[in-house]
Amino acid sequence: VQLQASGGGLVQAGASLRLSCAASGRALRDYAVGWFRQAPGKEREFVVAISWNGVSSHYADSVKGRFTISRDNAKNTVYLQMNSLELEDTAAYYCAAATSYSGRYSSIEGRYDYWGQGTLVTVSS
Secondary structure, eight states: OEEEEEOOEEEETTOOEEEEEEEESSOGGGSEEEEEEEOTTSOOEEEEEEOTTSSOEEEOTTTTTTEEEEEEGGGTEEEEEEOSOOGGGOEEEEEEEESSOOGGGGGOGGGOOEEOBOEEEEEEO
């Protein structure tokens, strides 16, 4: 499966953005999907993951209450709604697909088989 992340941009602190992760090649419903991000000069970190059917999700503490993951399997797309953006949210955001959902272990990068290219989110003051 090929993944394409999009929707990044430059926004002010407090604003909202919605990222999309579109899949091709195979049905995205066969996969759990996670979002990761990498800020300049930092290691990539886990943001959130969602099960194949959208019933279960797991969020990093840093984004709980501000970010919401959802998916539309009919459109082969996973979304990341980001509200109340903070300067610390500035990063390249990557989506990844895994053959199984791992709950709280979804933060482990090695559990993901496919990765998309990043989409850059820049939050300014």
